[in-house]
Amino acid sequence: MNRLSMKHLRYFEALAQRRHFGRAAEDCAISQPALSVQIKELEALIGAPLVERSARRVHLTGLGEVFAERAGEILRSVDELEELGRAGSGPLAGRLRIGVIPTVAPYLLPDLIKALAQAHPELDLRPRETVTQRLIEDLSEARLDVAIVALPISEPFLHEVALFDEEFVLVRPKEDAAKPVPSADMLRTMRLLLLEEGHCFRDQALSFCNMAPSLQGELMEGSSLATLVQMVGAGIGVTLIPEMAVAVETRSASVSIAHLGPEPPKRTIGMVWRRTNPLSDQLGGIADIVRSVAMARR
Amino acid sequence: MNRLSMKHLRYFEALAQRRHFGRAAEDCAISQPALSVQIKELEALIGAPLVERSARRVHLTGLGEVFAERAGEILRSVDELEELGRAGSGPLAGRLRIGVIPTVAPYLLPDLIKALAQAHPELDLRPRETVTQRLIEDLSEARLDVAIVALPISEPFLHEVALFDEEFVLVRPKEDAAKPVPSADMLRTMRLLLLEEGHCFRDQALSFCNMAPSLQGELMEGSSLATLVQMVGAGIGVTLIPEMAVAVETRSASVSIAHLGPEPPKRTIGMVWRRTNPLSDQLGGIADIVRSVAMARR
DNA sequence: GCCTGTTCATAACCCTGCCCTATCACAGAA
DNA sequence: TTCTGTGATAGGGCAGGGTTATGAACAGGC
Numbered sequence: 169m170n171r172l173s174m175k176h177l178r179y180f181e182a183l184a185q186r187r188h189f190g191r192a193a194e195d196c197a198i199s200q201p202a203l204s205v206q207i208k209e210l211e212a213l214i215g216a217p218l219v220e221r222s223a224r225r226v227h228l229t230g231l232g233e234v235f236a237e238r239a240g241e242i243l244r245s246v247d248e249l250e251e252l253g254r255a256g257s258g259p260l261a262g263r264l265r266i267g268v269i270p271t272v273a274p275y276l277l278p279d280l281i282k283a284l285a286q287a288h289p290e291l292d293l294r295p296r297e298t299v300t301q302r303l304i305e306d307l308s309e310a311r312l313d314v315a316i317v318a319l320p321i322s323e324p325f326l327h328e329v330a331l332f333d334e335e336f337v338l339v340r341p342k343e344d345a346a347k348p349v350p351s352a353d354m355l356r357t358m359r360l361l362l363l364e365e366g367h368c369f370r371d372q373a374l375s376f377c378n379m380a381p382s383l384q385g386e387l388m389e390g391s392s393l394a395t396l397v398q399m400v401g402a403g404i405g406v407t408l409i410p411e412m413a414v415a416v417e418t419r420s421a422s423v424s425i426a427h428l429g430p431e432p433p434k435r436t437i438g439m440v441w442r443r444t445n446p447l448s449d450q451l452g453g454i455a456d457i458v459r460s461v462a463m464a465r466r
Numbered sequence: 467m468n469r470l471s472m473k474h475l476r477y478f479e480a481l482a483q484r485r486h487f488g489r490a491a492e493d494c495a496i497s498q499p500a501l502s503v504q505i506k507e508l509e510a511l512i513g514a515p516l517v518e519r520s521a522r523r524v525h526l527t528g529l530g531e532v533f534a535e536r537a538g539e540i541l542r543s544v545d546e547l548e549e550l551g552r553a554g555s556g557p558l559a560g561r562l563r564i565g566v567i568p569t570v571a572p573y574l575l576p577d578l579i580k581a582l583a584q585a586h587p588e589l590d591l592r593p594r595e596t597v598t599q600r601l602i603e604d605l606s607e608a609r610l611d612v613a614i615v616a617l618p619i620s621e622p623f624l625h626e627v628a629l630f631d632e633e634f635v636l637v638r639p640k641e642d643a644a645k646p647v648p649s650a651d652m653l654r655t656m657r658l659l660l661l662e663e664g665h666c667f668r669d670q671a672l673s674f675c676n677m678a679p680s681l682q683g684e685l686m687e688g689s690s691l692a693t694l695v696q697m698v699g700a701g702i703g704v705t706l707i708p709e710m711a712v713a714v715e716t717r718s719a720s721v722s723i724a725h726l727g728p729e730p731p732k733r734t735i736g737m738v739w740r741r742t743n744p745l746s747d748q749l750g751g752i753a754d755i756v757r758s759v760a761m762a763r764r
Numbered sequence: 765g766c767c768t769g770t771t772c773a774t775a776a777c778c779c780t781g782c783c784c785t786a787t788c789a790c791a792g793a794a
Numbered sequence: 795t796t797c798t799g800t801g802a803t804a805g806g807g808c809a810g811g812g813t814t815a816t817g818a819a820c821a822g823g824c
Contacts, residue, residue, distance in 0.1 A: 221802090245540050246540060310523075325820095524772085
């Protein structure tokens with residue numbers, strides 16, 4: 169006889185309702201002696217009698233009634249708790265903490281949130297925007313469920329799925345529109361505006377130009393693509409932005425867009441999550457939705 | 467594997483706090499495999515994973531966190547419930563439903579309530595005033611814990627203890643004060659005012675006068691001793707009242723009190739409760755308090 | 765790359781707790 | 795009294811939940 173158990177509560181509740189050991193035992197699908205013993209044990213546990221036994225009828229003591237009431241409340245909570253799994257009936261119910269890198273988030277998230285809310289209305293979406301490294305850390309510490317980043321990540325503990333490829337396009341001042349499109353090598357000689365350290369997109373752009381990260385002395389840095397484009401519009405230099413950002417960012421700037429050929433630079437955006445995440449299977453479905461949203465934006 | 471148990475909740479709570487199977491198992495004073503099995507069973511029961519196992523660290527799933535929170539609340543309630551017995555530390559904690567007959571209640575209850583509140587501050591007193599028969603019924607149905615009535619009751623299921631004896635005194639109009647005190651036989655010829663049917667005091671008075679209950683045609687009836695005394699003051703007849711009522715009832719009426727002798731009628735007031743009441747022992751203590759209050763009123 | 769330590773899962777065994785049936789004890793009713 | 799209904803007690807058996815031993819997966823150091 170150790171501590172209060174669920175059985176004690178359920179048996180006592182039955183007894184409180186029926187006020188009859190035999191009848192209550194029946195309700196509990198056990199024999200009358202079994203119930204008697206359990207109730208007795210419960211009273212010993214509480215240290216005070218809860219029921220008053222008389223030959224003809226069973227009554228609750230004052231304490232017994234208080235106990236029955238509280239026990240009932242607890243049991244209802246427990247019943248509810250048992251239903252918790254089934255209640256979140258859909259495969260993906262509850263919170264989904266999704267991280268997105270800054271060079272994707274503003275262009276993808278608005279549509280994505282709408283699409284996810286439609287596909288999984290019971291989903292409590294918690295988006296978060298930050299650089300890749302932080303996203304990986306957050307995934308590792310289980311502060312995030314999934315992240316949308318540029319692949320590859322190559323973290324052994326993460327599962328990766330590709331979502332889509334996106335091209336990098338050159339943003340020049342409007343008056344340069346007629347000029348020939350520079351090659352990657354030529355870019356290196358131009359004043360190239362890039363995001364500050366930590367953004368993966370910065371590294372991707374540098375890699376396309378075959379520039380060592382240490383050459384950055386010559387460069388200007390901005391904290392967002394919007395800033396970079398506005399600076400280009402002001403004639404300060406040129407920059408690269410991902411295709412998806414074009415529609416939003418060039419609307420209000422006097423810049424021209426040029427596709428870099430013949431082998432345009434591009435990156436692969438993908439979704440990653442911990443291999444150990446028990447929802448792994450369902451997360452593939454989420455990835456499909458992200459993919460379709462990204463395609464629709466073309 | 468049947469239903470959710472206290473162990474499931476406690477083990478899961480430990481795991482949620484420690485985020486480590488071995489450590490949590492230690493907290494629960496069981497072995498790590500035992501905890502693993504229970505958690506696994508719990509997840510099967512809920513129908514969804516609650517924890518995410520990885521080699522280095524354990525995380526809760528979204529559902530797991532919700533579950534942990536709710537489980538914690540439930541466990542706190544249960545802990546509290548376990549304390550219920552010990553909390554009502556005194557032998558007589560909680561509700562005490564006490565019934566008193568109407569010819570005693572107004573003269574005893576005020577002092578009694580004060581005395582009981584002082585002796586047992588944790589006592590939640592629920593007094594009730596009604597005629598003997600109803601009191602007995604209420605005791606039988608466990609709607610009352612104890613009753614203060616005129617003895618004997620002679621119900622086999624009730625335990626009786628005597629509290630005190632009280633004399634009946636004659637109430638006459640003030641102008642009769644000088645007249646000789648009538649004998650019991652003489653009373654029968656006077657206009658005797660009595661309580662209405664159902665009050666035990668009525669029967670006791672009738673019995674003193676050796677009058678058959680059927681002779682009531684000649685009598686006046688009142689619904690309370692106060693009414694009777696006022697009517698006597700108005701010269702309508704005479705009445706008997708218990709000694710304890712004298713101080714209160716004759717204060718504001720022009721009546722005179724006479725002791726009937728040489729063998730004055732009296733009745734024994736006592737306390738009764740169900741033999742099966744588990745608090746039987748403690749109730750003797752309550753009776754002692756009632757007794758001392760009654761004595762003090764002399 | 766291989767070895768080692770950590771951690772959770774699985775397996776095999778065992779014991780305690782719980783339930784069953786049978787029976788007793790008691791109180792009311794006939 | 796005897797009979798009936800009710801709760802308590804006794805003794806035995808099954809299984810849930812515990813134990814230890816071991817396996818599998820993974821991280822980190824050499």
